[in-house]
Amino acid sequence: MIVVPGPASQILGVKVARLLNSEIAAVSFKNFPDGETYVRVEEELKDKDVLLIQSTYKPQDEKLIQLFLLIDAIKQMNPKKLRLVIPYFAYARQDKQFKKGEPLSIKVIEQIIEKLGVDELYTIDIHEPKVLNYLKIKAKDLTAMTLFGEYFKNKKISNPIVIAPDDGAIHRAETVAKILDSEYVSFDKFRDKDTGEITMDYKKLDVKDRDVVIVDDIISTGGTMIKAIQMIKKQGGGNVYVAATHTILIGEAKSKILAAGAAEIIGTDTIPSETSILSVAPLIAEQFKGF
Ligand code: R5P
Numbered sequence: 259m260i261v262v263p264g265p266a267s268q269i270l271g272v273k274v275a276r277l278l279n280s281e282i283a284a285v286s287f288k289n290f291p292d293g294e295t296y297v298r299v300e301e302e303l304k305d306k307d308v309l310l311i312q313s314t315y316k317p318q319d320e321k322l323i324q325l326f327l328l329i330d331a332i333k334q335m336n337p338k339k340l341r342l343v344i345p346y347f348a349y350a351r352q353d354k355q356f357k358k359g360e361p362l363s364i365k366v367i368e369q370i371i372e373k374l375g376v377d378e379l380y381t382i383d384i385h386e387p388k389v390l391n392y393l394k395i396k397a398k399d400l401t402a403m404t405l406f407g408e409y410f411k412n413k414k415i416s417n418p419i420v421i422a423p424d425d426g427a428i429h430r431a432e433t434v435a436k437i438l439d440s441e442y443v444s445f446d447k448f449r450d451k452d453t454g455e456i457t458m459d460y461k462k463l464d465v466k467d468r469d470v471v472i473v474d475d476i477i478s479t480g481g482t483m484i485k486a487i488q489m490i491k492k493q494g495g496g497n498v499y500v501a502a503t504h505t506i507l508i509g510e511a512k513s514k515i516l517a518a519g520a521a522e523i524i525g526t527d528t529i530p531s532e533t534s535i536l537s538v539a540p541l542i543a544e545q546f547k548g549f
Pocket of ligand 1: 385423424426427456474475476477478479480481482483
């Protein structure tokens, strides 16, 4: 197997290649003076088992164009197989038509990827795994929740409880709680479709002086996490740890979450940032051992 680390996942790609003990194909990239994207794969990939890794965080559209162009560049070399890992899959939250006249964005992007000739697609903690069913090719959602579980187990937090900020994240909380051998619950969150404002129903919790772990797929504006922290703190919760696979953390989100009372924000390197405490490289490498 030869790993092609896309422009958005250069370090992650190298980490995966090292764990797999595999070759790396360098990619050069730049923008033309008018802003258009240029990419070039510097290695011959004919008849090779190729693993392309390219995340699609901000600016998402540029990362997606880089991805589409890279797929084409690779396919033109006739590899034996092209497997693609998109650690953070942009547009996954537009997984349905919320209002008449809107596109089904995630399906559009998946169809482009499939049409370009990718053989298998892997992602990590996609917002709604069911969207992968739009694809005819093999597609799999991996989870970083096991990494969070191990992280908090090693941290030896006190009498923990794991909380999902909404019902959609309950399976994530369950995975972490199983590793911690702790209980888990979810809040009931609502987001106004027009303003984006978040409300959370009050839920009585047994959190007094206990350490609390809130888990989610994404932290974007931080609104969801802040509401959850406030509810926990109001009821006497101890240390509150905030963990999400994709820490987008727009604008002041990080400082607002800490100001709300979070002890720590733990993210992964699907989106490289100062909150990328854990690496998803072992998770990805595990999938492709022996190829
Ligand atoms: C939505 O349901 C997701 O799972 C996250 O809870 C959401 O994207 C977080 O967004 P924000 O940080 O803007 O509240």
